[in-house]
Every structure is written in structure tokens, then in C-alpha cells.
Amino acid sequence: MIGWLAACAPAFDPDARLSVDLPTRAQVSGVPLIQQEAFFCGPTSIAMVMQWAGSDIGQADVAKLAFNPGAGGTYLADMIGSSRRLGQLAVEINTFDQLLSEIDAGHPVIVFQNLGLGVAPVWHYGVVTGYDFDADAVYLNSGQLNQMILPFATFERTWRRGDFWGLVVLPPDELPVSVGQTDILSAAAALERVAQWTGAETLYQTGAARWPGNWLWQFGLANARYGGGDLRGARQALLRARAIAPDIPEIRANLAQVESEL
Incomplete structure (x- = not known):
């Protein structure tokens, strides 16, 4: 055939x-x-x-x-x-x-x-x-x-x-070459939705190294660390996100929440 x-x-x-x-x-x-x-x-x-x-x-x-x-x-x-x-x-x-x-x-x-x-x-x-x-x-x-x-x-x-x-x-420490940043961010967020915190954290770190000027990678990294119970790591990522984009209200709100829990 x-x-x-x-x-x-x-x-x-x-x-x-x-x-x-x-x-x-x-x-x-x-x-x-x-x-x-x-x-x-x-x-x-x-x-x-x-x-x-x-x-x-x-x-x-x-x-x-x-x-x-x-x-x-x-x-x-x-x-x-x-x-x-x-x-x-x-x-x-x-x-x-x-x-x-x-x-x-x-x-x-x-x-x-x-x-x-x-x-x-x-x-x-x-x-x-x-x-x-x-x-x-x-x-x-x-x-x-x-x-x-x-x-x-x-x-x-x-x-x-x-x-x-x-x-x-x-594996989340390796990026595809044929899709854009938005699709990879969506894939990282999908890992969060199924509580794959370690995979999501690794993917956000990999993306942050590839696109260091985009605050969303650090913001997502903070969410993944928070979901995995790492409050200090989440705070560190949010501080980096704030340094990249100081005027984003979601960053300030999440940082305040994490610091209050700490």
C-alpha cells in the first residue's frame, strides 16, 4: 500500500x-x-x-x-x-x-x-x-x-x-527550536496546572536563561517554587522579576504575599 x-x-x-x-x-x-x-x-x-x-x-x-x-x-x-x-x-x-x-x-x-x-x-x-x-x-x-x-x-x-x-x-531543561517563546511559556504553565512543580521550575529557569529580559519567566518560576513549597526561592524569583519590570502590579502583589508568609 x-x-x-x-x-x-x-x-x-x-x-x-x-x-x-x-x-x-x-x-x-x-x-x-x-x-x-x-x-x-x-x-x-x-x-x-x-x-x-x-x-x-x-x-x-x-x-x-x-x-x-x-x-x-x-x-x-x-x-x-x-x-x-x-x-x-x-x-x-x-x-x-x-x-x-x-x-x-x-x-x-x-x-x-x-x-x-x-x-x-x-x-x-x-x-x-x-x-x-x-x-x-x-x-x-x-x-x-x-x-x-x-x-x-x-x-x-x-x-x-x-x-x-x-x-x-x-525534558524541561532543553528547548525546542521551532516554536516561539509564548508557546513555551504556555507549556511551562501547563506543567504547573498538573502540579509538576519541579519540571515547571526547570523549564522556567531554562526559559529565563534564553530570554532574560522577559519578567514572565521569573514570575512563573516564583509560582512554580511557591507551588512546591519553596517560599524563599519564590521570593528570590519575584525580586528578579521586579528588577526587570518594576511597574507590574501582579509582581508586587505576589511578592507581598510571599513576604507575609515568610
Whole structure:
């Protein structure tokens, strides 16, 4: 079926299709190949990228948070939510520019594909680990013990059927390269909402180092430390936020609250 899908498709032209300058090939090393259990392509994909980052989590552990038995699979929102409940930075992407830029930066990317036809969809999550323009190849870890290699045109067609949905899942001390500061701030705030205080604190610190002139990183860092019970650390972050933006009333109010509790 894969060969049939690609038979009449034009070759992928990076010069015409991309707005970023990328090398002709890139490969993310060290992403494990995990044989998925039935219907566990979503949890397996998350397990692969987390193991790549150094975790020892397995697909069954992820499935406890991500798998929906009634649906017989994992919803997109649960891919994001479970990654965050596991303390990871999770942001969506939806273009080839973003996908290939992340691969070039050494970050694997989870993608949502339909490997079937319109009348017989086969929805599937896989992990893109590399590309090669000269070889016309996209490399994926796709829940089997052998790597999947697709021509660009075939990969694009299967990914388009999934609305070009992709997910970058990284440890919170590493930032994606293809999304903006606002999206990363939102991801940090999402870690707070699921009480992942340590992950949120690390992500706010990482963002503050990248964008030191934005008071929101220190403000968020204070919130994460406060949520984790570190009042002195929260006060320190609020003082830094006030030094950056002395006229923000929320900073003054939170600082007063923390100092009263201390």
C-alpha cells in the first residue's frame, strides 16, 4: 500500500517547500526501537522519546495516563496531557519547517498519520528520527523492531491525513527550536496546572536563561517554587522579576504575599 500511495506523487523539493535553510540530511541518534503492544502506538511513541532523553519509563506506564480503552487508542489531547503529567515539555508543531528543524536540532518528533485510505483509515503515531533529501527518505520509529523508511511524498500524504499534527516532547531543561517563546511559556504553565512543580521550575529557569529580559519567566518560576513549597526561592524569583519590570502590579502583589508568609 505504501508504494501505491507514492506512485504518482511528485518528489519533495526542499527549495520550494521549506522557508528555512537545512542540511540535506539529519539523524537523531539514540532513539530506541520499541515493539508496541496492541493499540499502544501513542504510549510507545512517548516512551521512545522519553527513553531517548534518559528516562526508563515503559509503554505500559505511559498507557496508564494516555490510553483510552473505549476509543481503543490515544487522543491527541491525551498525548500532550500525559507527556506533561510525566513532567515533560510538550509543544505541538504542524509544518515541515518545524518538523525538519527539530530533527536537525537533534530532537525526535512524534507525528500522527493515517497509513490507510480514506475509506479504511489506519491511524498511527510514530517518531520521526531522521530525513535525507538526496535519498528521498523520512525515517521513523513506528512501534516495530525495524525502522520505517518512507519517501517524502508518502510521508507527507500520510501526515496530511492527520492534519500535520506533530508533538515535540523534551525534558524541561532543553528547548525546542521551532516554536516561539509564548508557546513555551504556555507549556511551562501547563506543567504547573498538573502540579509538576519541579519540571515547571526547570523549564522556567531554562526559559529565563534564553530570554532574560522577559519578567514572565521569573514570575512563573516564583509560582512554580511557591507551588512546591519553596517560599524563599519564590521570593528570590519575584525580586528578579521586579528588577526587570518594576511597574507590574501582579509582581508586587505576589511578592507581598510571599513576604507575609515568610
